[in-house]
Each structure stands twice: as structure tokens, then as C-alpha cells.
Amino acid sequence: MKQILSLTALSLLSLTAVAAPRSAAETEAAVQDLLSRMTLEEKVGQLNQLSGYGAHPDMLGRIRAGEVGSLLNETDPAVVNRLQREAVRKSRLHIPLIFARDVIHGYKTIFPIPLGQAATWDADLVRQGARIAADEAGSVGIRWTFSPMVDISRDARWGRIAESFGEDPLLASRLGTAMVEGYQGDDLSDPRTMAACVKHFACYGAAEAGLDYNTTWVPMPLLRDVYLPPFKACSDAGAATFMVSFNDINGVPSSANRWLLKDLLRDEWGFGGLVVSDWSSTAMMVPQNYCADLREAAAKSANAGMDMDMESYAYIRHLPGLVRSGEVAEATVDSLCANVLRLKYRLGLFDNPYVDEKKAYDFYHPESLDAARRAVERSAVLLKNDKGLLPLDLASYGKVAVIGPMADDRHNQAGTWVFDLEKEHCVTPLEVLNGLAPEKIIYQRALKHTRDRSEAGFADARKAAGAADLVLFFAGEEAVLSGEAHCRTDLTLPGAQKELLRELRKSGKPIVMVVQAGRPLVIGDEADLCDAVLFLFHGGTMAGPGIVNVLTGVAEPGGRLPVSFARASGQMPLYYNRKGTGRPASGIVLIDDIPEEASQTSTGCTAFYLDAGDGPRYPFGYGLTYTSFDYSEPSLSADTLSADGSITVSCNVTNTGSREGSEVVQLYVRDLAGSLVRPVKELKDFSRVTLAPGETRTVSFTLPATALSFTRADGTFGPEPGEFNLWVASDSQSGTPVKFSLK
Ligand code: BGC
Numbered sequence: 007m008k009q010i011l012s013l014t015a016l017s018l019l020s021l022t023a024v025a026a027p028r029s030a031a032e033t034e035a036a037v038q039d040l041l042s043r044m045t046l047e048e049k050v051g052q053l054n055q056l057s058g059y060g061a062h063p064d065m066l067g068r069i070r071a072g073e074v075g076s077l078l079n080e081t082d083p084a085v086v087n088r089l090q091r092e093a094v095r096k097s098r099l100h101i102p103l104i105f106a107r108d109v110i111h112g113y114k115t116i117f118p119i120p121l122g123q124a125a126t127w128d129a130d131l132v133r134q135g136a137r138i139a140a141d142e143a144g145s146v147g148i149r150w151t152f153s154p155m156v157d158i159s160r161d162a163r164w165g166r167i168a169e170s171f172g173e174d175p176l177l178a179s180r181l182g183t184a185m186v187e188g189y190q191g192d193d194l195s196d197p198r199t200m201a202a203c204v205k206h207f208a209c210y211g212a213a214e215a216g217l218d219y220n221t222t223w224v225p226m227p228l229l230r231d232v233y234l235p236p237f238k239a240c241s242d243a244g245a246a247t248f249m250v251s252f253n254d255i256n257g258v259p260s261s262a263n264r265w266l267l268k269d270l271l272r273d274e275w276g277f278g279g280l281v282v283s284d285w286s287s288t289a290m291m292v293p294q295n296y297c298a299d300l301r302e303a304a305a306k307s308a309n310a311g312m313d314m315d316m317e318s319y320a321y322i323r324h325l326p327g328l329v330r331s332g333e334v335a336e337a338t339v340d341s342l343c344a345n346v347l348r349l350k351y352r353l354g355l356f357d358n359p360y361v362d363e364k365k366a367y368d369f370y371h372p373e374s375l376d377a378a379r380r381a382v383e384r385s386a387v388l389l390k391n392d393k394g395l396l397p398l399d400l401a402s403y404g405k406v407a408v409i410g411p412m413a414d415d416r417h418n419q420a421g422t423w424v425f426d427l428e429k430e431h432c433v434t435p436l437e438v439l440n441g442l443a444p445e446k447i448i449y450q451r452a453l454k455h456t457r458d459r460s461e462a463g464f465a466d467a468r469k470a471a472g473a474a475d476l477v478l479f480f481a482g483e484e485a486v487l488s489g490e491a492h493c494r495t496d497l498t499l500p501g502a503q504k505e506l507l508r509e510l511r512k513s514g515k516p517i518v519m520v521v522q523a524g525r526p527l528v529i530g531d532e533a534d535l536c537d538a539v540l541f542l543f544h545g546g547t548m549a550g551p552g553i554v555n556v557l558t559g560v561a562e563p564g565g566r567l568p569v570s571f572a573r574a575s576g577q578m579p580l581y582y583n584r585k586g587t588g589r590p591a592s593g594i595v596l597i598d599d600i601p602e603e604a605s606q607t608s609t610g611c612t613a614f615y616l617d618a619g620d621g622p623r624y625p626f627g628y629g630l631t632y633t634s635f636d637y638s639e640p641s642l643s644a645d646t647l648s649a650d651g652s653i654t655v656s657c658n659v660t661n662t663g664s665r666e667g668s669e670v671v672q673l674y675v676r677d678l679a680g681s682l683v684r685p686v687k688e689l690k691d692f693s694r695v696t697l698a699p700g701e702t703r704t705v706s707f708t709l710p711a712t713a714l715s716f717t718r719a720d721g722t723f724g725p726e727p728g729e730f731n732l733w734v735a736s737d738s739q740s741g742t743p744v745k746f747s748l749k
Contacts, residue, residue, distance in 0.1 A: 382552025
């Protein structure tokens with residue numbers, strides 16, 4: 007105890023000294039010591055998170071009184087220090103604040119939106135991006151980010167698909183954990199790290215009809231096998247905090263879901279960090295028809311184990327009274343408060359509460375911009391490339407028409423969730439092209455923005471296309487069309503972009519379409535009008551250099567789809583790892599081919615849409631390269647697997663083209679019969695290989711029987727004996743299966 011008291015005393019004296027790492031036991035003793043000296047009101051104050059509004063006297067007063075545990079959205083280091091001084095010097099127990107912010111895909115150096123980072127299938131690059139974000143945000147005093155979002159997203163109508171890693175649990179788990187590692191580094195007390203916050207726990211992406219905040223109804227096997235694995239992986243990776251989701255799951259809002267927050271997260275997974283509400287999600291339980299008033303909401307959330315209340319004022323107003331009336335035990339408040347204090351110790355805030363203003367604003371290092379550009383290149387998915395039009399040799403074209411609303415749009419290429427964007431640092435494709443070959447470029451924006459329906463600019467665009475030898479058409483969605491509360495029912499290109507493209511097609515010139523968007527779009531018609539299509543989820547600061555490098559072959563298109571691309575909006579939700587039907591699509595007859603008065607059964611009786619056929623336009627995992635690859639039949643180290651064993655799967659991959667290129671080799675499995683209907687395919691592993699022309703490499707995966715586990719009919723988790731198909735392929739729809747069995 008003496009040692010703890012002296013540590014606390016020391017920290018008060020040398021407020022800016024860097025902390026020596028504390029052992030877990032020392033931290034725990036310090037937390038308990040502090041708790042024992044806190045009043046009920048002070049404990050509840052620690053559970054209160056507010057959005058900052060500067061060093062306002064009212065805020066300073068709250069901080070002095072110990073009514074605030076954390077602030078979000080303060081980003082001026084001088085203000086951060088001013089507020090922190092109030093907490094550390096003037097509040098009774100000198101407990102520092104944690105400053106939080108939504109740093110979602112970069113602080114100042116903006117990386118591709120998370121869905122774009124998912125398209126890289128590159129955990130190292132995602133980790134590096136998060137490291138850079140923590141370094142930049144840490145320089146102004148932000149020590150907690152509300153990221154990564156690992157909500158499995160199967161519905162492109164949902165605007166927040168942009169913030170996700172897509173539809174696959176394995177990919178989201180690998181990239182989510184990489185992001186956690188990047189933010190948190192090796193030592194969370196380093197001021198240039200941030201606590202990660204894994205969100206939104208849980209099932210937020212299952213929002214009915216792709217409408218944000220909507221209800222979800224998720225049976226246990228789906229919850230456990232699809233929605234939860236990335237959260238579990240991030241918890242195992244040491245994520246410091248979790249955020250609950252706005253939605254209810256099967257009738258119980260996450261903010262008050264005791265099963266979710268206690269039984270599962272704490273007891274089953276052993277999570278020892280902090281759980282924060284989403285923005286006023288506690289208060290939302292009133293209009294959600296779950297709680298009669300804010301007081302009841304506070305009681306339900308506290309009793310469910312939600313530690314910190316963001317901007318609902320539910321805890322600060324009602325928890326002391328609820329404790330006094332016996333509706334919430336003081337021991338419950340103690341345990342919530344202990345989770346907050348532990349995080350503050352882990353972050354080193356008791357020893358080093360202030361941001362170093364002399365080292366603040368440390369942004370845009372050349373290496374950071376370089377990494378952001380590489381992430382753009384690696385996230386660029388080549389969807390179509392007829393006659394090898396790409397990569398372009400600009401020297402071989404006289405004039406190049408650059409047309410469209412996304413060619414030169416610094417704001418919109420950055421994507422959603424960029425509160426701290428300085429768009430003057432963004433470099434657009436047009437700027438780069440003008441730098442490379444100014445004499446060749448004829449630019450026409452043609453549409454003011456992507457939603458513009460006016461055809462006033464079409465005549466000039468037609469003229470430009472007519473005068474050029476090549477058309478680069480930059481289409482897409484503006485940033486504001488995706489992200490929180492920005493859902494769409496129509497997933498096609500907005501505004502008059504398709505009409506513009508039809509006009510350009512009339513020129514007869516080769517057309518390359520580059521799409522930058524926040525979600526997978528329905529672009530089949532547009533792709534048919536173009537010779538080549540490059541798709542990017544908003545690329546951030548370095549979108550321009552990354553895109554132009556890919557177009558010109560300085561870099562290869564490294565991306566593979568982390569989500570399925572539909573043929574029609576009405577196919578949503580659409581995802582590759584679906585359950586099979588008893589009548590898979592066959593003999594598809596489309597609406598225009600049905601004879602008049604055809605009989606009911608004449609189109610067959612299988613699972614397809616009369617107006618869209620079957621399956622995606624571009625499948626999960628898909629992405630062309632500038633070369634071609636050949637896969638041998640996979641060979642297995644054994645064709646029978648025991649329940650505690652594993653097999654090695656090997657496949658020879660050959661670069662059959664004339665350029666070096668990298669391939670994301672994907673391993674899929676199908677369980678042919680189970681106690682519950684099994685998905686048609688599930689990704690089990692993947693690996694990127696870079697091969698010289700003509701080179702062959704053996705790619706091997708270890709497949710343990712445990713990877714075949716699922717939530718079985720009796721509720722237990724594990725694999726079931728039987729037959730399996732296995733593919734090693736370049737996407738979720740190609741390849742020929744080989745069989746193995748589990749004994
Ligand atoms: C969002 C969260 C975000 C929080 C804080 C909420 O509206 O759902 O993802 O972290 O606001 O800004």
C-alpha cells in the first residue's frame with residue numbers, strides 16, 4: 007500500500023514524467039485504493055463521458071467537481087491540457103480525463119475507408135495505418151479512438167458498411183485485430199498510442215432492411231458463427247475497450263443486454279477492459295420502447311454491466327439515486343468505475359496526463375503518406391479489363407479526356423468519418439494526371455457532384471471525349487452518401503452519371519471507368535458500357551496518386567472484394583457464405599425471355615430472380631490483375647481428418663502472364679451435411695503471393711479440424727464428422743472442389 011501511495015504522490019508531483027510500466031497487480035491495488043477513497047458521486051462521475059465544448063467555465067466546473075470521466079471531440083492540445091489541468095490539479099482526487107475521438111481511417115493522413123482497407127486483404131498494411139493514426143492523434147492528446155468497427159455487413163443499403171471490413175467473419179477478424187494492434191502498440195502507456203474501441207457490440211450490421219439503427223433478430227447460431235467472431239478475436243487480441251451497438255438484439259438493446267455484456271463478454275470471453283455506450287444509446291432505450299424513462303435506462307444499463315455512459319446524462323443524473331434506493335448496488339458502480347480507472351492507469355494517464363504541446367501537430371510524415379498511397383493501390387479492385395486496356399501507356403495516347411464528378415474532388419475522395427480532414431492535403435487523380443502529362447489532359451467535370459441530375463455539362467463532356475483518344479470517367483458516390491444514418495435503397499450510381507456515360511460511349515473511344523464509393527454499388531450496366539473498370543472504396547488523402555499509379559501500371563491493382571457486388575439493389579442482403587437452398591438456381595429464364603401466357607412452371611422452380619438471375623455480379627474475393635494465374639488441383643496431406651488434427655492443403659499457383667503480379671490465394675470449405683444447414687462456402691484462410699512471370703509457387707495452408715467448428719443444433723460449438731468440399735481459388739466462385747472428410 008505504501009508503494010501505491012507513493013506512486014500516486016509521485017505522479018502528482020511530476021505530472022509530465024513518463025510512467026514506468028506498472029504491473030497488473032500494482033495497477034489493481036492502485037485502482038482499489040483509489041476506489042476506497044471515492045464518494046459515490048465521484049465514482050459515478052468517472053462513468054460519465056461528454057462531448058467537449060472547449061475550456062468553458064461550465065465544463066471546468068464539472069471537471070473540478072469530478073463529474074466527468076472522459077471527453078470526446080476535444081482536439082486542440084492547449085484546450086486538452088487546460089481541461090486536464092483542471093482534473094489533475096483541482097478535482098479532489100486528481101483523476102485525469104481520457105480524451106477520445108472517432109479516428110476511423112486516419113487522423114490527418116487519411117487512409118482508405120475501412121471497407122477499402124478490407125479490400126487490401128493485408129493485415130500488415132491495416133496495422134501500419136492504425137499505427138500512423140495513433141501517432142498523429144496521440145500528438146494532440148487523443149488517447150482513445152472509437153475504432154475498429156467489426157460489424158459484419160451483408161447489406162449494402164446500410165451506409166455504415168463503409169466503416170466495416172465487409173461480409174466475412176474471418177477477414178474482419180484478421181483485419182480488426184491488426185487495427186487493434188496498430189492503435190495500441192506494445193505499450194499502451196506510450197502517449198503515441200490509443201486505446202482501441204471495438205464496435206458496435208453487437209449485430210449492428212444486421213439492421214433490418216439495411217436501415218441504420220434498426221432492430222435485429224438474430225438466432226444464436228448466426229450470432230455466434232457470423233456476427234461475434236471478429237469481436238471475440240479483438241477481445242483475444244487485447245482490445246482495451248468495446249462499444250455497445252444502438253440496436254436491440256432479439257428485443258434487448260445492447261446497452262442493457264446483460265447476457266451480451268456480462269455472460270458472454272466478461273464471463274465467457276474473459277474481457278477485462280471497459281465497455282462504453284454508443285452516443286446516447288442509453289437514452290435511446292426510451293424511444294425504443296424498452297425503458298419508461300432515463301432513470302430506468304440508467305438502472306438497466308448499469309445492472310447489465312455497461313461501464314461508461316456517452317452523452318446520455320443517464321448515469322450522472324440517476325445512478326446516485328438508484329444506488330441510494332437499492333435498485334443498483336454500490337458494488338456494481340464500483341466495478342464499472344474500476345474498469346474506467348484501470349484504463350486510465352493502462353494509458354499511463356496518472357503519470358503522464360498532459361500532451362506535449364511542443365511536439366503536437368505531428369502529421370503527414372512522408373512515410374505515412376507513402377503507406378496511405380500503398381493502401382490505395384492495394385485496395386483498388388480491377389473489375390473489368392477488356393483487351394488488356396489497362397495499364398495505360400500514357401505516351402501512346404494523344405489526348406486523354408478526364409471526365410466526371412470524382413476526378414478532382416478532395417473532399418469526397420476522403421470518404422465518411424473524417425472529422426479532422428484537411429482537404430488541402432488530399433491529392434486528386436486529376437492533379438496527378440496533370441502533373442504527368444499536362445499537355446494531354448482535357449478535363450470536364452460534367453456533373454457538379456455525383457447526385458447532380460443536370461445534363462447541362464454533357465455537351466462539353468461529349469466534345470472532350472470526341473477530341474481525345476481515351477476517356478477516363480471518374481464516377482462514384484460522394485462521401486455523405488455512406489456512413490452513419492446514410493442508407494440508400496437504390497445502389498446504382500446516383501444522379502445522371504449513367505446518362506453521362508452513355509453519351510461518352512457514343513464517342514467510340516475506349517473508356518476506363520474509375521469508381522470511388524462508400525459501398526458496393528450496382529454498376530453492371532455501366533461496366534457493360536466501359537472497356538475497363540477500376541473500383542475503389544473512398545481512398546483518402548492519397549487516392550489520386552494511388553489510382554494513377556494503378557492506372558499507369560506503376561502499381562498493380564491489389565484489391566479483392568471484401569463484399570459481394572449485386573446485379574440489382576433488390577438482391578440485398580447478399581453475401582457469399584449464405585445457406586444453400588434445396589433448389590439452387592438452374593435453367594435461369596429472365597423476364598424478357600418469358601413467352602406470353604407461359605405456364606407457372608415453365609421457368610423452372612429454382613432459386614433465382616426473374617429480373618436479376620442468380621448470384622452477384624462480382625463475387626466476394628474477386629479482383630483481376632495485370633497478369634494471369636493458374637491454380638493446380640489442391641493436394642491434401644490426408645483426405646481424412648481427426649477431430650483434434652489438421653491437414654495441410656497445398657496448391658501450385660503459377661503466374662501465366664508476362665508481368666509480375668500478386669495473387670490473393672483463398673481457401674474455402676463447404677460442410678456437406680450438418681445438424682444445422684451449412685453455408686455453401688466459408689473462407690478459412692488466405693495468403694498473398696507475388697510471382698514473377700512464369701514463376702510457380704506452392705501455397706500451403708494448415709486447416710485444423712477446429713476451423714470447421716460451428717454452433718450445432720444442440721447449441722454446442724465444434725466440428726461435426728462428415729464430408730467436406732474444399733477449394734483453393736482466386737475468389738468465392740471459382741475453382742474446382744476436392745473432397746475430404748472428418749472422422
Ligand atoms: C456512432 C459511433 C461513434 C460515436 C461517437 C455514434 O453516433 O454510432 O460509431 O463512435 O457516435 O462519435
